[in-house]
Amino acid sequence: KQEVTQIPAALSVPEGENLVLNCSFTDSAIYNLQWFRQDPGKGLTSLLLIQSSQREQTSGRLNASLDKSSGRSTLYIAASQPGDSATYLCVGYGGSQGNLIFGKGTKLSVKP
Amino acid sequence: NAGVMQNPRHLVRRRGQEARLRCSPVKGHSHVYWYRQLPEEGLKFMVYLQKENIIDESGMPKERFSAEFPKEGPSILRIQQVVRGDSAAYFCASSPNTGGLYNEQFFGPGTRLTVL
Numbered sequence: 001k002q003e004v005t006q007i008p009a010a011l012s013v014p015e016g017e018n019l020v021l022n023c024s025f026t027d028s029a030i031y032n033l034q035w036f037r038q039d040p041g042k043g044l045t046s047l048l049l050i051q052s053s054q055r056e057q058t059s060g061r062l063n064a065s066l067d068k069s070s071g072r073s074t075l076y077i078a079a080s081q082p083g084d085s086a087t088y089l090c091v092g093y094g095g096s097q098g099n100l101i102f103g104k105g106t107k108l109s110v111k112p
Numbered sequence: 113n114a115g116v117m118q119n120p121r122h123l124v125r126r127r128g129q130e131a132r133l134r135c136s137p138v139k140g141h142s143h144v145y146w147y148r149q150l151p152e153e154g155l156k157f158m159v160y161l162q163k164e165n166i167i168d169e170s171g172m173p174k175e176r177f178s179a180e181f182p183k184e185g186p187s188i189l190r191i192q193q194v195v196r197g198d199s200a201a202y203f204c205a206s207s208p209n210t211g212g213l214y215n216e217q218f219f220g221p222g223t224r225l226t227v228l
Contacts, residue, residue: 036219
């Protein structure tokens, strides 16, 4: 059964730091991998989608990589800002019928 | 081009009442997924539907929950005789029918159900 684990569960950093969020999955048969952001009481905002033929994606200060052989993905956030404070969700496309498998998230707090 | 629409955004019900959650997928998308997020938990898959068909309901509770995606109109997630444990955020996602199993899914804003 595919499971997605995110480490750390919570992270507090001062503004300006570069940081890395980690995600691992139990079954390397992951197809796509997507990172979302969720603000408290809000919906999901898609950040980056790494498709099966890709190894990384970049958007602005964000970079996500996927290593299928080890079953790991990382999200790198450069020069963090207070507006980056949110919960970051790692999501695997690997369910039996195409459904997504979510990690519990890393709650990030960036202090001014 | 509107994204996935869900309504209502917030729903309050008393124990024993029925809750109906609606999801209108992205125009042209024929696949709909429902996910539930319990407080302090990650999102969990509930059900996957295509027009007029339930493809996978392995994540749905066996009783009181049902889902449909009719030929016309939105997808409906129905919860009968709600209990406090049903309080959660319910998210709908849609994807296009382009032949692949793992097409990107686009999420709605969610419906937050509170059971008093």
